[in-house]
Amino acid sequence: MAREDDPVELGVQLLARLEDAELSLPDVIDRIETVSTHPETTRAILETAERRGHIRRDGETVTPVSGRFLSFDSEVISRKGDFECRRCGASISTGYFMQLEAGEHGPFGSSCIRKVTGRE
Template sequence: MTREADPVELGVQLLARLEHTELPLSDVVDRIETISTHPETTRAILEEAEKRGHITREGDTVRPTGGQFLSFESDVVERDGDFECRRCGASLSTGYFMKLEAGEHGPFGSSCIRKVTGRE
């Protein structure tokens, strides 16, 4: 049996790997909602990421500070199968999964994985 990843840890690790100089808070919440839509979990992820120094927040602006971006060659796994995108809900025959220390996060479609990681 596979242990479910802790959503707060997964969210903190996701925010630590964002590829932006700054983002509106609403865009950051969009990414967190691929993990959890619970307001308490979202708040806990933001607070823990800030506490660990992965992001800074000023009003509605979030600035990632880590610079440890996901590598599509080694940190994103592509799998064929019958999936539903965690971001947009689309049916997928190929899913993209992020490999984070807390666990895998996905599946995402080809455009959503770029959006979530900040490549788009």
């Protein structure tokens, strides 16, 4: 099990759970930037996810291949509070958090959690 403060492992687990059929590389980076905006970390997340077989890359196209989607019933929890969305930076009163093996990832607003997971 990875340490909870390991951004590479958290990012890899995020990419392993995407529901999109395929994404552009900028869309994948948009999701990775919810974990880290550091270029070396972004590259490490992409390379590790590809090496482990979670994604396939063909130029600017990324295809998730795991087929193991995040369950909104058991792996996404919501909390009331005063939060800032990790994706868009908006102030939110309900935060949605992904429960991944590498740790909790969030908070996200209601539309951003769907975007990050590939439900929208």
